[in-house]
Amino acid sequence: MAPPTAPAGTLAQPETLRRNSDLDSAVAEARARYTNRRPASAALHQKALEVLPGGNTRSVLSYGPFPTAMERGEDCRVWDLDGQEYLDLCGEYTAGLFGHSEPRIHDALHAVLRRGTNLAAVGAGEERLARLLCGRFPSLQQVRFTNSGTEANLMALTVARAFTGRGTTLVFRGGYHGGVLTFPLTGSSMATLPLPFVLADYNDSEDAAAVARAHAGDLAAIIVEPMQGSGGCIPATPEFLASLRALADETGALLIFDEVMTSRMSAGGMQARLGITPELTTLGKYIAGGMSFGAFGGRADIMALLAEKLPHAGTFNNNVLSMAAGGVAMGEIFTADVAEALYQRGEKLRGRLNAVGTAAGLPLCFTGIGSMMTVHFRQPAPRRGYAATPGEEALRELFFLDMLEAGIYLARRGMVALSLPVGEAEMDRFVDTVTEFAESRRPLLLAGGVAG
Incomplete structure (x- = not known):
C-alpha cells in the first residue's frame, strides 16, 4: 500500500x-x-x-x-x-567589450602616454568623442563626461531636478543605477543616497502610472534601464518603455534611459533599436575602450544648464587616456x-x-x-x-x-x-x-x- x-x-x-x-x-x-x-x-x-x-x-x-x-x-x-x-564570458560586466588586447586601443593609449597624462586643460579628444556619441544616440544633442556610470546617473538626476524645479524620481524595483543608486526588490539600500525616490514594479505600466500620477506635482524624472542588468538581465517590454515615454509627457517629468549597459545593443543603443527617445541618456562601461568612463547627455536646452548655472566638476572627466581610447573605440572599432x-x-x-x-x-x-x-x-x-x-x-x-x-x-x-x-x-x-x-x-x- x-x-x-x-x-x-x-x-x-x-x-x-x-x-x-x-x-x-x-x-x-x-x-x-x-x-x-x-x-x-x-x-x-x-x-x-x-x-x-x-x-x-x-x-x-x-x-x-x-x-x-x-x-x-x-x-x-x-x-x-x-x-x-x-x-x-564575464566581459568585465559589459565594460570589457573589446577584450583584453585590442591593438588599436593599446596603440592609442601608448601614444597619448608619450604626450603627457594630466594636462589640466581641454583637448581635441573630448570634442571628438562627444561628436561621435551625439552622432550615434538619438537623444544626445549635447553630452558631458564623467568617470563612471554611477556619476553619470547622479548628474543626470541632478540636471533633471534643476531643469524641472522638482525633487522626486520614479525608479523601479530591482533597478541598479550605480553604487549609490541601487533599488533591491526588498526595499531601500543603506548605500543609496537619501534622495526622494518612489518605487514601482518593473514591466508594470499600470503600477508605474499610478505611482507617477500620485507624485506628479513633484516628479522630476523617471529613470529606467531598458534591461535591468544586475537585476538579472530582465528586458523591459517595448510596451512598458513606450508607456513611460507617454507618462513622462503627461506629468512633465524627464525620461532618463540608463543605457550604461544596453548602449551596446546597436550603434545607438536600445533607444535607437526601439525608436523610443528619452530626454536624457546615461552611458558608461565599454565606450572608452576599457578605461574609466561615464557620460550623460540629452536635449540641448536641458544640457544648457551646465553652461549657465549648474556646475559639473571632475578632475578626470576629460582625462586623456579615456578620451583617446574612446575616440578609437567608438570611431574605428565598434561601428554600426x-x-x-x-x-x-x-x-x-x-x-x-x-x-x-x-x-x-x-x-x-x-x-x-x-x-x-x-x-x-x-x-x-x-x-x-x-x-x-x-x-x-x-x-x-x-x-x-x-x-x-x-x-x-x-x-x-x-x-x-x-x-x-x-x-x-x-x-x-x-x-x-x-x-x-x-x-x-x-x-x-x-x-x-x-x-x-
Whole structure:
C-alpha cells in the first residue's frame, strides 16, 4: 500500500529532504574543489583582509570561499594567479567589450602616454568623442563626461531636478543605477543616497502610472534601464518603455534611459533599436575602450544648464587616456555593423542555451538582450525581479563553480557579457558546457529549481 499523502503545510517528505541534502552536498564538494585548485588566490585573499574590508574594493567581486584573483588577460581569455586559463564570458560586466588586447586601443593609449597624462586643460579628444556619441544616440544633442556610470546617473538626476524645479524620481524595483543608486526588490539600500525616490514594479505600466500620477506635482524624472542588468538581465517590454515615454509627457517629468549597459545593443543603443527617445541618456562601461568612463547627455536646452548655472566638476572627466581610447573605440572599432553583428550573435547564443533547458524539461533558462544574458533556475523565464529560493541560490553557486571547473569565467550571479573576440568556437564550448551541466546535475535542478 502506498503511504498516505502528507497534508498541505507539513514538513517536506524524505525524498525532498534527500534531494535538498544532495544539493547542499554538491555545492560543498564544488567549493572544496574550487579551494584546492586556487592556493594563490586564497593566500592573496587572506593578505587583502588585513587592509581591505572584506578583502576587496569592489563588492560585486566578493564571493565565498574567496574570489579567484586574475593575473593577466588576452583577447577573450584570462589567467588566474595559479596559472589556470579561462574563457572570459564575464566581459568585465559589459565594460570589457573589446577584450583584453585590442591593438588599436593599446596603440592609442601608448601614444597619448608619450604626450603627457594630466594636462589640466581641454583637448581635441573630448570634442571628438562627444561628436561621435551625439552622432550615434538619438537623444544626445549635447553630452558631458564623467568617470563612471554611477556619476553619470547622479548628474543626470541632478540636471533633471534643476531643469524641472522638482525633487522626486520614479525608479523601479530591482533597478541598479550605480553604487549609490541601487533599488533591491526588498526595499531601500543603506548605500543609496537619501534622495526622494518612489518605487514601482518593473514591466508594470499600470503600477508605474499610478505611482507617477500620485507624485506628479513633484516628479522630476523617471529613470529606467531598458534591461535591468544586475537585476538579472530582465528586458523591459517595448510596451512598458513606450508607456513611460507617454507618462513622462503627461506629468512633465524627464525620461532618463540608463543605457550604461544596453548602449551596446546597436550603434545607438536600445533607444535607437526601439525608436523610443528619452530626454536624457546615461552611458558608461565599454565606450572608452576599457578605461574609466561615464557620460550623460540629452536635449540641448536641458544640457544648457551646465553652461549657465549648474556646475559639473571632475578632475578626470576629460582625462586623456579615456578620451583617446574612446575616440578609437567608438570611431574605428565598434561601428554600426559590428554592433549589429554582436547583437545577433548574442541572440543566437541565448536561443541555443534556452533550447538546452527546454529540451531537457528542466527549470533552466537565460534572459537577456543581444550580447548580455543571465541564467535563471526557473521556468517560465521571469519578466521582472524575484526573490530567489534557497534552492535557486544554491544552484546559482553550483553553476558558477561548475563553469569555473570547466574553464569558463562568468559573473558570480550568472551573468554573461560577450566581448568582440568571442567567436563561434567559444560559444559552442559554452553551450556544450551548459548542456553537460544540465545532464549531470539534472536531479539537483529538478530539486532546487522552480517550475511555474
